Amino acid sequence: MTRLVTTRSPSFPDAPLDTPLGPFPAARWQVLCGDAGRWRVGLYSPDLSSPEEVHELEQHDCPECFWLVSGRITLVLADGAGGIREVPLQPGRPVLVRAPHSGYCPDGPHAGVALVVERDEFTTEYRAVEEWQNP
Numbered sequence: 001m002t003r004l005v006t007t008r009s010p011s012f013p014d015a016p017l018d019t020p021l022g023p024f025p026a027a028r029w030q031v032l033c034g035d036a037g038r039w040r041v042g043l044y045s046p047d048l049s050s051p052e053e054v055h056e057l058e059q060h061d062c063p064e065c066f067w068l069v070s071g072r073i074t075l076v077l078a079d080g081a082g083g084i085r086e087v088p089l090q091p092g093r094p095v096l097v098r099a100p101h102s103g104y105c106p107d108g109p110h111a112g113v114a115l116v117v118e119r120d121e122f123t124t125e126y127r128a129v130e131e132w133q134n135p
Contacts, residue, residue, distance in 0.1 A: 001127075001128070002125060002126070002127050002131065003125075003126045004123055004124070004125055004126075005123070005124045005126070006122075006123045006124075007120075007121060007122050007123070007124065008121055009036050009037045009120040009121040010034065010036040010037075010120060011031065011034065011040055011120050011121065012031045012032070012033055012034035012040040012041075012042075012120065013031065013032075013033070015032065015033035021033065024043060026045060026109075026110040027043075027045065027110075028044070028045060028046060028047050028110075029042060029043070029044055029045075030042055030043045030045075034120050035120065036120060037120055037121065038119070038120055039117055039118065039119060039120055040117075040118060040119070040120050041115065041116065041117050042115075042116050042118075043069070043113055043114070043115060043116070044066065044073070044103065044113070044114045044115075044116045045073075045105070045110045045112060045113045045114070046073060046102070046103045046104050046105050046109070046110070046112070047105075047109040047110060048102070048103070048104035048105070048109070049104055049105060049106065049107075049108050049109055050104055050106070051074070051076055051084075051086060051104060053104060054076045054102045054103075054104060054129060055128060055129060056102065056126055056127065056128055056129065057076070057077075057078055057100035057101055057102050057126070057127060057128075057129055057132050058100065058101065058102065058124050058125065058126050059078075059098075059099065059100040059101070059124065059125050060118065060119075060122045060123070060124050061122055061123045061124075061125075062118070062119050062122050063096050063097060063098045063118075064096075064097055064116055064117065064118035064119075065094050065095070065096050065097070065116065065117045065118070066089060066094060066095045066097060066114045066115075066116055067089075067094040067095075067114060067115045067116075067117075068089035068090065068091050068093075068112065068113075068114050069113045069114060069115050070112065070113045071105060071107060071111045071112030071113060072088065072089070072105060072106050072107055072111065072112045073088075073089045073103050073104070073105055073112035073113075073114050074086050074087065074088045074089070074103060074104055074105075074106060075087045075088075075089065075095065075097065075101050075102070075103045076101060076102045076103060076104065076129075077097070077099040077100065077101050078099055078100040078101070078129075078132035078133065079099070080099065082133050082134065083133065084129065084132075084133065089112075089114055100125075100127070100132045
């Protein structure tokens with residue numbers, strides 16, 4: 001079943017300027033800060049531990065950038081040809097994602113953290129993995 005979620009600007013919390021943010025509790029998604037109408041930054045730390053646990057993929061109407069901060073995270077992507085592929089994030093190698101996606105931490109829930117940069121306003125489509133495989 002497809003569902004759409006629209007995120008409107010400003011879509012981030014107030015954050016103090018010129019001072020460190022945090023600490024932040026372990027959470028799947030935590031928006032940190034942003035620039036209204038332009039971008040926002042968040043921390044992504046999946047609570048799933050294997051590809052078998054991924055039942056839903058999401059796709060924004062714009063790309064988003066994932067940069068591994070700590071631990072291990074593997075992105076699960078629909079490849080557009082009816083298949084699913086896995087992309088392990090690598091330290092120092094950001095990944096710009098446009099495909100339907102989700103992720104998991106192979107070392108256990110919240111064992112990895114990625115910094116994500118995305119627009120401040122967008123629409124996200126959510127569907128079961130099987131629906132992305134058979135559009």
